[in-house]
Amino acid sequence: MKQYTGVTRRRVAQLALTGSAGLLLPWVRRGSAAEPIKIGAPLALTGPLGSVGQQLKRGCELWIKTQNSKGGLLGREIKLLLEDTGGNPADAVRKAQEMVERDGCNIFTGITLSSEALAVVPKLDEWNAIFISSDNGDGRLTAESFVPNFFRANISAPMGARAVSLFLRSAEFKNFYAIGMDYAWGRNSVAVFESEMKAAKKNFVGSVFSPIGTKDFSTYITKIRQSGADACFVTMAGDDYNAFLSQAGQYRLPEKVQLLSEVIDLTVPRAVGDAAVGLISSMRYCFRFDNPKNKEFVALWSKEYGTVPDNNEGEQWQALQILAAGVEKAKSTETKGLRDALETVEIDDIKGHVAIRKCDHQAVQSGQVVKLAKAEGFDYPVPQIIATFPGDKTAPACKKMTYED
Amino acid sequence: MPLYAFLVVQSVNALSQAALLFFLGVGLTLIFGIMRIVNFAHGAFYMLGAFIGYSAVRLTGSFWLALALAPLAVGVVGALFEFGILRRLYRRDESAFLMVTFGLALVMTELIRLGWGPEALQVAPPPVFSGIVMLMDEPFPTYRLFLAGAGIVVALAIWQFLERTRLGLLIRATSQNAEMVHALGTDVNLVRSTVFGIGCGLAGVGGVFAAPLVTASIGMSATMIIDAFVIVIIGGMGSFPGSLLGAVLVAFVQVFGEYYLPDLALALMYLIMLAVLVFRPGGLLGKEA
């Protein structure tokens, strides 16, 4: 029996594996300099909503760079703990927990998907950490899933739908249809919109839900056209939204039915081009806000990234501004003190006057409705603000997701 | 819209959707039929076709050039992968291919994300087919008619290629008995690389055609790979007419299923697949396993 000689490919395998094993660095404790303020950002940098995560990342990085150039907060430097969750709730919880336990971080922001937020929020008390949402729209985070350590700086999905419905009260559309992605956010938003239309005595003809990952929307476009509605509320995101809009454009649906949406960001018109022209939507942050703080912010952003700030980028900036106000008010970053301070924070920033509501930690802020149109200087349709509604009209009652009037 | 008009419109829709699914399925079934390889990266080649199509349209300004170049490029990438990696695994059992193509899918998705960025990219349909035509007095995009037509043309082309040409004959022979073909002096490895290249190229064609409908996006490969497997399983692993039948069946069930049974839409495909696998494990037109 010949002596078994190590096959060369085996040597190669062992080198590759020891190399990769080298990555399994022991859990070295990160050096703690003069106690910087750590802000944890477990973002979905990859996966289906990777583009949203990248936006939130840019928002955090620019804010921290600007803030540190102005001496940080309470004289302490701010440090961003960035991790990629791939949009998976299990990874989000694990990464956040690691930031709490390894880096002693007690402030989170930028968690990208609502499903990730809903998985992290119940853990905040155990971790004794605060989470300021800049992107999660799910109404339940400030309703039945509310926890004291959670704050929402961004406009919620119900508030977005509310702004659109307030706009529609004075608009000339008669019959409304709705289409949403068949999961929690899609269903909740369409429900809010439906109750709003009925409250406004408009004719709501029906709704349909498409499974996630639908590629051919011809059936749904046919249903919308057959419904006889003259306006259709669309609650979609990511690939599905792009596919729906480009196919609706090819069917010339927008010529017959005004498309309405509860939230929009610039990635959509960039992806579908002219098919987005004429779309009316509520927008959480629009670079067209004409107040001095926003103009300064847009200039700073364009210098840094060469484009105008998008919807989520503006929201992330505002969330961190609110955090800064809370920290300065509490004179510390300790959880209890910061929470109490944040509950009464009010700022005048890129979106005008914004105040945190004590009872459910929702940032009450103006709601704006935009319409996408061609504009010189942009090779894709950009939003024009066509209506603004004050915060108290768009915010739902405390810990509620629906509206009475 | 009267019922018969609705049925006609939806049938044409289903045909255009079947064309996309066919491009994906035929490539996969060609690869499995000839080389017994379950190509888990097939969705990634489909996505690569869409992204290369996007870049080609931007560079050359013409959808048609992109339609010619992208599949070629994807086919070359596929052939190189077969030559470099799969060739070493032929003496291993089938799970080795499954694993290595699963790894490739991860690698390709990341490379595309690094190359083209995380955002979805727009690919406009060719000008001549970006209008509408009145079908049953309802506007109907001409691009979908073109897609349905293209599907039929490509199906015929592949059928003729396999039946009439020497390479087609070689491919069919290799699928039946690779050793014998090798014994007859043909370089089977070359045939295998070509087949793998053609299979991936076909997926690339699917990608280029799909981009105007769904935009070129990172999420494409994950969803499409499951559809591809469903089609090939229903039609019969390795059976060319099977992939055609599978594509048409799945498309019609999806289009009409979503309309009449919206709640079941997500599960419909898998119920069919289960039914077929239980009663005819080899697939409707497949060789009995």
Added chain:
Amino acid sequence: MRDLRGVCGAAVLLALAPLALPTYGMTLLTEALILGLLAMSLDLMVGYTRLVSFGHAAAYGFGAYASGWLLLHTSLPMLAAIPIAALLAGFIAIGVAWICTQASGVAFSMLTLAFAQLLYAVAYKLTSVTGGSDGLAGIPRRPGPLGLHVFVTRNGFYYLVVIVLVAAFVFCRALVRSPFGAVLRGIRENEAKTVALGYNTRLYKIAIVAMSYGLGALAGALYAPFAGFANTELLFWLLSGQVLIMVIVGGSGTLIGPILGAAFFLTVQHQLSNYTEAWALFFGLIFMAFVMFAPEGIWGLLRARFRRNSVLPEYRSDVAGAR
């Protein structure tokens, strides 16, 4: 007997871990052991019976949802909910296995994939039970019967996972070395011959698939109270692919291999994503390297190093008659 010493040694090592590792290291280790149990359960099928399942996430997800639902909607303690969820899954898996084993080879894999995708679709639609796309959140670790609190804390739960994993390992080791296991090995190497010897191989396959799904669901049932939630991500086919990676990278057909594979997978994924956003790229490359250059996996490499001088017959498994 040598193995038994190995098992005890490993158990002691794991028992001491809470003293050595920082808390987030413990969290990662706990999840690694849970995934190890899942990978080991799949190895019963892939490694010992050559039944390549594409749908093992179905077992994991079902177990998580079942135990999560029981903990949320009934007053059952955690120590009751977990075994019930696993047994329920194992029982249902008999039906699934009966259908899947009608086919073999790639068709079998596709059937398991179809079932997993069906369960994924059901989990999405049945919002009243599964909470739809957001799944079940806030799953409590309700203390055990007679006020047994010990397993509720972080380290307590870790010890529960260690106990369950070691018990499952001993069970599986006994199983694969039993007469039943010998028949499985026959099925793996040449099923037609095993039939010709007089074994009704279909019944054996149904039994091993049911046990494998049951143990997989046990891992899922542990995960729900560990993470506090259960959602459709646990049923997605990507997880089935990842578990298959853990088995192959760890070393299939060894029980220990997949456990190491799971730990390796989770740690590399966790660490890599700290350093680069393109962690999936390196991950794919590492995995392809394993498949091509180290088919026997981590455990195979380790064993080869221990027995450096021994004669390892390089037999080719495709010699006459096999397969």
Added chain:
Amino acid sequence: MTLLALDDLTRRFGGLVAVDGVSMRVEEGEVRAIIGPNGAGKSTLFNLITGVLKPTRGSVSFAGESVTGLSVPRRCQRGMARTFQLTALFPEMSARDNVRLAAQARERRRWQWYGGGAVFRDAGGRADAALGQLGLSAIADRPAGLLSHGDQRLLEVAMALAQEPRLLLLDEPTQGLSVQETEQAVATLSRLLAESRLTVLLVEHDMEVVFRLAHRITVLHRGAVIADGPPDAVKQDPGVQAAYLGGFA
């Protein structure tokens, strides 16, 4: 006592009639050979007897009971054991483990999913006995995949023996062996058959082997029995010569 009885056994594949109304009886303790030119339906008949194929018409009865509808494993449990034309083994298992798994098939507690010490001891004992009978004890520990072609053929016979069959079905045991290996195999087989008084049904091409081993020969031609009787009677039968042997000297 008749151990195996075939009555009007027929199997059609579409238009082709592979086995055409075969009726034959095999007595206990007899070594019966089935010969015939290529495509005479020998293998199909073999598969009909062992249950791999279901007949289009006719019946198979074993030890007085009809087994026509039974599956392969059930027929094995009743006492049939076979070898394959293309050697079928467990390549990565040792020769002893191969035979032990065959022996285990007869154990009542073959299902046992724990321990199994007793089951393995019994089966192991019978395995070693079978290996000894076939002269394979020396290579008992080597993986079956590494054995010579001749040893592999004999190993398959050992596995069939370990099943303690009432009827041993040998599908061309010397096929693919060199002259020298065939000689060695036939010597072992004839010694074995003489000692064990086993009932054997043998399919074989090689006339030397048939005439040295078989008590009685059935000749198949185009799926039908054209002659049946002791070796020398069959050798003289003009019909057989014309159809197959091309005239024996």
